[in-house]
Amino acid sequence: MKQTLHLSHEQRLHMTPQLQQAIRLLQLSTIDLQMEIQNVLESNFMLEIAEEDSEPEKAKESSPESGEPASDAPTVAEARTENEIPEDLPMDSNWDDIYDGSTSYSQSGNEEQADLLDFNNGQSETLREHLSWQMRLTPFSEVDRAIAMALIDSIDDDGYLHTPLEEIQDGLNRSGNTEEAIELDEIEAVLHRIQRFDPVGVGARDLAECLLIQLTQFPPDTPHLRQAEELVRNHLDALGNRDFNRIMRAMGISQEQLTELVQFIQTLNPRPGSTISSTKPEYITPDVIVTKRKGKWVVELNPETMPKIRINSHYASLIRRSDTSDDSNSMRNHLQEARWFLKSLQSRNETLLKVARTIVDRQRGFLEYGDEAMKPLVLRDVAEEVNMHESTISRVTTQKYMHTPRGIYEFKYFFSSHVSTSEGGECSATAIRAIIKKLVSAENPRKPLSDSKLADLLMKQGIQVARRTVTKYREAMLIPSSNERKRLA
Numbered sequence: 001m002k003q004t005l006h007l008s009h010e011q012r013l014h015m016t017p018q019l020q021q022a023i024r025l026l027q028l029s030t031i032d033l034q035m036e037i038q039n040v041l042e043s044n045f046m047l048e049i050a051e052e053d054s055e056p057e058k059a060k061e062s063s064p065e066s067g068e069p070a071s072d073a074p075t076v077a078e079a080r081t082e083n084e085i086p087e088d089l090p091m092d093s094n095w096d097d098i099y100d101g102s103t104s105y106s107q108s109g110n111e112e113q114a115d116l117l118d119f120n121n122g123q124s125e126t127l128r129e130h131l132s133w134q135m136r137l138t139p140f141s142e143v144d145r146a147i148a149m150a151l152i153d154s155i156d157d158d159g160y161l162h163t164p165l166e167e168i169q170d171g172l173n174r175s176g177n178t179e180e181a182i183e184l185d186e187i188e189a190v191l192h193r194i195q196r197f198d199p200v201g202v203g204a205r206d207l208a209e210c211l212l213i214q215l216t217q218f219p220p221d222t223p224h225l226r227q228a229e230e231l232v233r234n235h236l237d238a239l240g241n242r243d244f245n246r247i248m249r250a251m252g253i254s255q256e257q258l259t260e261l262v263q264f265i266q267t268l269n270p271r272p273g274s275t276i277s278s279t280k281p282e283y284i285t286p287d288v289i290v291t292k293r294k295g296k297w298v299v300e301l302n303p304e305t306m307p308k309i310r311i312n313s314h315y316a317s318l319i320r321r322s323d324t325s326d327d328s329n330s331m332r333n334h335l336q337e338a339r340w341f342l343k344s345l346q347s348r349n350e351t352l353l354k355v356a357r358t359i360v361d362r363q364r365g366f367l368e369y370g371d372e373a374m375k376p377l378v379l380r381d382v383a384e385e386v387n388m389h390e391s392t393i394s395r396v397t398t399q400k401y402m403h404t405p406r407g408i409y410e411f412k413y414f415f416s417s418h419v420s421t422s423e424g425g426e427c428s429a430t431a432i433r434a435i436i437k438k439l440v441s442a443e444n445p446r447k448p449l450s451d452s453k454l455a456d457l458l459m460k461q462g463i464q465v466a467r468r469t470v471t472k473y474r475e476a477m478l479i480p481s482s483n484e485r486k487r488l489a
Helices: 017-026 030-043 055-061 104-108 111-121 127-137 142-154 165-175 184-194 207-215 225-234 236-240 244-251 255-265 313-317 326-362 364-369 379-386 390-397 429-441 451-460 467-476
Strands: 047-049 288-293 296-301 309-311 401-404 407-410 418-420 426-428
Touching (some): 017 390, 030 047, 047 326, 127 142, 142 184, 165 184, 207 236, 225 236, 225 244, 225 255, 244 255, 288 326, 309 326, 326 364, 326 379, 379 390, 418 429, 426 429, 429 451, 429 467, 451 467
Parallel strands (some): 288 401
Antiparallel strands (some): 047 309, 288 296, 401 407, 418 426
C-alpha cells in the first residue's frame, strides 16, 4: 500500500462554549436562572450584584474631611436610631437601652402579620401526621394504639381504607408487638373511633360509609336527615347513574323533595382526606408583563426577574496587560467569562422580548375578547417572524410566563392547532374548547347536550369538527359526559 497526501476543504458546524451557554440560559425558567446566577456569582469574583446605593454620597456630604463642619450635623446620641448601633458602647450601658431587637411586625403589634409569616414558613402537614397527632391526644391502650397506627398507615390520601381488616389483623399478630392475639372486633372498634377524627369520614371503606359517617355528625332534628341516610344507604348507585325516576318511585318522594335531598348530600365531602393537603403552593413570577396603553398593547420584561449583576470595576482595574503572571491570567479569564455571561443574559432577554411581542401581536383578539378569539399559532409561525429556528422558539416558550390583564399564562398556552371552517378560514383549538365550555354552561341541566349535538352546534357556527374531536376536547377540560351532567333542575 502506497502512502499519499492530499488536501480537501470541509465545513463543519461547531458550537462554541459561548453559544452553548446562551442556549442553556435561554431554556432556563426564572427560578432556575436565579440559581444559575447565584452559582456564577460564587464561582466568578469578577461579577457582583448591582445595588443602587446612595449612602456613599450621603456620607461624603456629611464627612468631616470636607473641611466645613456642618452646623446642623447631629451628634452621635441624636443620630442613634432603631437600626443603628454605635461602635463604642459605654461600659455601664444596657443592650436593650441601645438596640431594640424586635422585628418590625412585633414593634407595631400586628399579630396577624406574625401569624401569616409563621403560616407561610410552616411545613405542610400530611394526613397521616394529622391523624397521628389526634391519636396521641386520644386515650388509647397500648394494644389499641398499635391498632390505630396500623389503620392510619393503611389510609390513602383521599381518606379511604382499602386494606381489608383481616389483612391488618394478620400483620399485627405476626409482628409480635402484643402478648395476646388481636381479634377482628378490636380492630373494628378502633376504626370507629378513628372515623370520628378530623376530617370526619376518614377511614371509611367505601363512599356510602364515608357519607353516612358525615351524616351522623348532624343534629337529629336536621331537615331531610333520615331520608338522606336512606338514600345513601340504599340508592347511592342509582344516584350515581342519575336514575332519578327510580329513586323517586322507591322512596315515594316527589321531584322537589329529591332535589332538596341531593342538594343536602352534595354538601358532604366524598374525599375527606383531600382537605389535608401535603403539597406546598407554587408561586409563578411572570417573565413578561403585557399592558394596554393608549389603545396599544405594550410588552415589557418583568424588572423583578431581570438579573441585576455587573462586573466588579475594582477587580477589573487590577488587571495589567503587560503582566503575564498566573494571577493576572486567571483574572483575565474570569473577566472574559463574566463578559460572556452578561452577553448571554442580554441575548436571552432580547430573544424573550422579541418572541413575546410576536405572540401578543398575533393574539390581540384573545387579549381583547378572550379565549373564543384565540387564533391558530404554531412554533413555525413565530420562528419565521423573528427569523429563528423552531427549536429556539421551543426553548424560549418553555416554562416562561406572561402577565396579561386576563391573567398569567404560559407562553405555550398561546400555541394551538387549527380546524378548518366552512368559509375557508381557520379556528384554533383553544377557541373551540372555549365555545364548547360556553355551550355546556348554558345547556338545560335536565337534558344536557351530547357530543353529537355539540358537534352540530359547532357546525352551525361554521366550525367543521367531528364528534370524537368534541369528546377529546371535553375530556381535556374535565367536563363529564352528558349522562353524568344530568341534573334535576
